[in-house]
Amino acid sequence: MKTITLLLAALLLPLGLARAEPLPGEQPVDPYEVSNANAGADPFEGAALFEAFNGEAGIGRVVDDMVDRNLADPRIKDIFAASDLVRLRRTLKEQFCFILNGPCDYTGMDMKSSHADHGITNREFNALVENLQLAMNTEGVPFRAQNKLLAKLAPMQRDVVTR
């Protein structure tokens, strides 16, 4: 089995497919094509928004705070029961950093395939948005800058919400 996985990995790597060996602390995932297009939105231009989020460190705090709030939120916490939180935090940070035009590439899956199995509703989507807003408030991100990021994320509702 191990040899087959390695063989597959060797075959797929040149095609830009995900490494079969997970990063430390993360669970393995099925191979997929790695591309910034998976982030689901084009990045902003300029450095203003990246700075409004206090750079990579600020984005890291926003994502961690949002994920913590999601895990404590009775409306949605069960959805994350089986999640690989190490990977989720990493890919979310990459995604926000990429969209905010920071020096990051997004290496996660696209929004449709990563949410397809979770049966997410609009109410649950909005709960996460609310938690993100609270996290951005805590980080001191100006409201106008918050809305610019939300404007990029809002259309992902069509891929994330399946029920």
Place this chain on the structure above:
Amino acid sequence: MRLEIPIVLVGLSIAFAPVCAAQKLELRGKLLLTRGVSSLEGAGGGALTPWALITGNGTDRGIGATAHYDYVTVNDYGLTSYGAAAGLYDRFEVSYSRMTLDTRDVGAALGLGQGYEFAQDVWGVKMRVAGDAVYGQDTWLPQIAVGAEYKTSNRDGLVQALGADESEGIDIYVSATKLILAESLLANATLRYTGAHQTGLLGYSDEASVQPEFSLGYMLSRRLIVGGEYRFKPDDLAFAKEDDFLDLFGAYAVNDTLTLTAGYVDLGEIATVEDQRGLYLSAQVGF
């Protein structure tokens, strides 16, 4: 309270009972302020005009409802409105509102009596037909809804004596609402086909026309939006000139139940008395 509200609520429960039984309805779930406030005529929207948003906090899998009380005081008149509205599946809305114009001293001057009141019952329906004001941030398409408001004056006979053709009538409207998140703006445009004199408080003309209504709001936080509205109105009552309405408002979502709105209104000339400007206050509760 008058009888109409209980009747509306009973009516709504009967209408929605089969739906509730068929599927477990979710309660709450909209983001703050995205249900709008209540217009004077009862529909979910701004203060003066309906929006394409559906009232209540229910999403496409749920039901929600709101009740409102508005108090307007301008130089020579008082205007109140109370009512209730329900939203189903974030697609349909039904509403009821009772609007009352207190003529104070003008009533006496016109020979109607001190504090004479013109009132109307407004029954509204609205259906969302396209777009999504909140999620559709990558498209120009706004959320669009069509609606109708059936209004009956309590002064059948008198409003005709004042020049109206009818004491009741129907407004039909189409509203387009767009949240422009990247700019923290909320915009609405409504086209209303109406023959109403002073929203119907002074009756209806048989000649209807299309009147535009606009709202623009700027969000200062996820709880607070400030803005203004302009509502064109017909002007075909012979005895008195009728002006457009405008307001400047601030709406604050205390939580997902209570929204408070305060503002400045300019209602123009009403029943021969000019420059009716003053204060608009509104509370809306809902789930």
